[in-house]
Amino acid sequence: MASENLLIHIRKFVPLSKTEEELLLPYLKNISLKKKEHILKEGQICTANYFVVKGCMRMYFITEQGTEQIVQFAIDNWWLADLMSLDAQKPSQFNIQAIEATEVIALDKNIQEELFTKVPKMERYFRIILQKAFAASVMRFRYIFTQSGEERFHHFITSFPDFVQRVPQYMLASYLGFSAEFLSKLRAKKNI
Amino acid sequence: MASENLLIHIRKFVPLSKTEEELLLPYLKNISLKKKEHILKEGQICTANYFVVKGCMRMYFITEQGTEQIVQFAIDNWWLADLMSLDAQKPSQFNIQAIEATEVIALDKNIQEELFTKVPKMERYFRIILQKAFAASVMRFRYIFTQSGEERFHHFITSFPDFVQRVPQYMLASYLGFSAEFLSKLRAKKNI
DNA sequence: CGCGACGTTGATTTGCCTCAACGATTGTGG
DNA sequence: CCACAATCGTTGAGGCAAATCAACGTCGCG
Numbered sequence: 001m002a003s004e005n006l007l008i009h010i011r012k013f014v015p016l017s018k019t020e021e022e023l024l025l026p027y028l029k030n031i032s033l034k035k036k037e038h039i040l041k042e043g044q045i046c047t048a049n050y051f052v053v054k055g056c057m058r059m060y061f062i063t064e065q066g067t068e069q070i071v072q073f074a075i076d077n078w079w080l081a082d083l084m085s086l087d088a089q090k091p092s093q094f095n096i097q098a099i100e101a102t103e104v105i106a107l108d109k110n111i112q113e114e115l116f117t118k119v120p121k122m123e124r125y126f127r128i129i130l131q132k133a134f135a136a137s138v139m140r141f142r143y144i145f146t147q148s149g150e151e152r153f154h155h156f157i158t159s160f161p162d163f164v165q166r167v168p169q170y171m172l173a174s175y176l177g178f179s180a181e182f183l184s185k186l187r188a189k190k191n192i
Numbered sequence: 193m194a195s196e197n198l199l200i201h202i203r204k205f206v207p208l209s210k211t212e213e214e215l216l217l218p219y220l221k222n223i224s225l226k227k228k229e230h231i232l233k234e235g236q237i238c239t240a241n242y243f244v245v246k247g248c249m250r251m252y253f254i255t256e257q258g259t260e261q262i263v264q265f266a267i268d269n270w271w272l273a274d275l276m277s278l279d280a281q282k283p284s285q286f287n288i289q290a291i292e293a294t295e296v297i298a299l300d301k302n303i304q305e306e307l308f309t310k311v312p313k314m315e316r317y318f319r320i321i322l323q324k325a326f327a328a329s330v331m332r333f334r335y336i337f338t339q340s341g342e343e344r345f346h347h348f349i350t351s352f353p354d355f356v357q358r359v360p361q362y363m364l365a366s367y368l369g370f371s372a373e374f375l376s377k378l379r380a381k382k383n384i
Numbered sequence: 385c386g387c388g389a390c391g392t393t394g395a396t397t398t399g400c401c402t403c404a405a406c407g408a409t410t411g412t413g414g
Numbered sequence: 415c416c417a418c419a420a421t422c423g424t425t426g427a428g429g430c431a432a433a434t435c436a437a438c439g440t441c442g443c444g
Contacts, residue, residue: 063338071333083327093334120312127319134322135275137329138251141263142285144336145369146255149432168390177337182432184392341400360422371401376424 002030002053006105009051009077013128014121024122027115029106033057033098040096046085048106052078055102056166060174061094070174075163079129099167149178153186194222194245198297201243201269205320206313216314219307221298225249225290232288238277240298244270247294248358252366253286262366267355271321291359341370345378 003025010016016024029048033039033055040046042061050057052074059072059080071094074080085092086109107115116123143152153176157164164172169187170180198220199213208216221240225231225247232238234253242249244266251264251272263286266272277284278301299307308315335344345368349356356364361379362372 061334069334069337071330071337082330083323084331087323087327116316120315123312123316123319124308127315127322130319130322130326131275131279134326134329135279137326137333138263138274139276140333141329142253142261145261145263170390178431179433180391181393181434185432188392362422370399372423373402373425374400377400380424 002103002105003028005053005077006051010122010125014125016119016121020119020121023119024115027107027111029108031104031106033102033104035098035100038095038097039104040082040085040092040094042093042095043091044085045089046082046092047110048108049079049081049086049112050074050096051105051107052076052080053103053105055104056099057096057102057104058099058167058171058175059094059096068174070171073163073167073175075166079133099171144177149176149182150186152176152178153183194295194297195220197245197269198243202314202317206317208311208313212311212313215311216307219299219303221300223296223298225294225296227290227292230287230289231296232274232277232284232286234285234287235283237281238274238284239302240300241271241273241278241304242266242288243297243299244268244272245295245297247296248291249288249294249296250291250359250363250367251286251288260366262363265355265359265367267358271325291363336369341368341374342378344368344370345375 006028007016007021007024031039031050039050039057054076057074057080058070059074059082060068060070063069072080080096082092082094082096084090085094089109143155147155156172156176169183173180173183176183195217199208199216202208223231223242231242231249246268249266249272250262251266251274252260252262255261264272272288274284274286274288276282277286281301335347339347345364348364348368361375365372365375368375
């Protein structure tokens with residue numbers, strides 16, 4: 001069952017009683033996405049927070065030059081949403097798309113408040129998750145500002161060796177902030 | 193009174209009762225920092241979350257080449273901390289320093305848990321703050337990846353015109369991800 | 385099979401860095 | 415209160431990392 005994966009993840013950060021778990025379950029909605037299917041498109045309002053049970057997703061936007069720019073990936077046990085749009089309920093500036101066939105659990109914004117009052121530990125859970133996500137993004141700034149493209153690539157493949165196999169190279173290049181051609185040349189140089 | 197500023201800020205996001213406010217106050221510690229004074233240095237463990245009541249701070253680190261790289265600023269009504277170090281209680285990879293004379297309120301980590309159980313609304317407050325901070329950092333990635341140095345500079349000075357006066361140019365350049373010389377040339381070109 | 389998606393390779397260009405030298409301003413100790 | 419040192423900003427020359435553009439190979443899939 002998909003929601004069991006989420007429960008396992010939550011338990012890593014907050015202890016949930018049996019009754020709290022049962023209170024939580026009705027708030028969750030299972031969604032299956034095909035490869036390349038979108039769950040959010042630019043201009044739409046983001047209505048939910050998405051937990052990836054199994055699969056891989058990306059959040060990206062289209063630049064003025066018409067190219068795709070990826071800002072985030074999410075794989076198993078990661079949350080993903082356009083929090084800006086979700087919070088303000090304004091049109092999103094991003095797209096969220098499944099890279100491979102993906103199962104997600106959606107937690108709708110309009111019932112989230114209710115959940116937090118019924119199960120305050122869920123608010124705590126999200127506080128902790130967000131704190132870690134924000135801390136990670138500070139580290140990402142650190143890498144972007146100080147490492148060359150080559151160093152960033154090397155750092156990424158050693159940190160997430162499994163991940164590299166799952167996404168097309170041009171997406172990885174986009175996420176790391178350089179061109180697909182440049183990544184191809186890096187590979188050639190390093191005989192990877 | 194310094195803590196009144198914090199209370200005003202909290203009330204923008206969660207309604208606090210009189211008793212809750214009184215419960216909160218003993219957890220806060222006022223600190224005054226002189227210009228250039230550090231409240232966290234690389235290698236130390238970050239023990240608290242800092243709320244800037246009045247003033248301006250920066251979080252930065254020293255690169256391998258020996259230059260400073262700024263990752264975050266904080267002015268009035270912003271929180272600042274190395275959340276990585278704070279969470280894991282491991283030595284920090286960053287420095288936090290007052291750019292001008294600054295008053296901060298510290299919320300110590302080791303009593304934070306206790307506060308959250310006594311006043312759950314504070315956990316909610318931080319969940320909301322972190323969500324906004326994380327959303328903002330996603331937008332910052334967007335700008336970094338798609339805009340040229342010149343565009344980023346222009347975007348920043350129009351978004352935070354007041355802020356530009358308060359920090360030395362070389363710090364602004366560092367935060368925006370380019371060299372101080374480059375910023376100087378931008379200014380010359382634009383007659384600012 | 386044929387087309388679209390993905391990756392490669394080379395030639396050329398460019399945005400920004402680095403280094404160095406030089407004003408201008410601020411602040412501090414004698 | 416002045417002298418001198420930091421600190422901060424400016425300007426120019428030269429260089430490099432990575433982008434852009436274009437053409438071509440290859441694989442998987444409808």
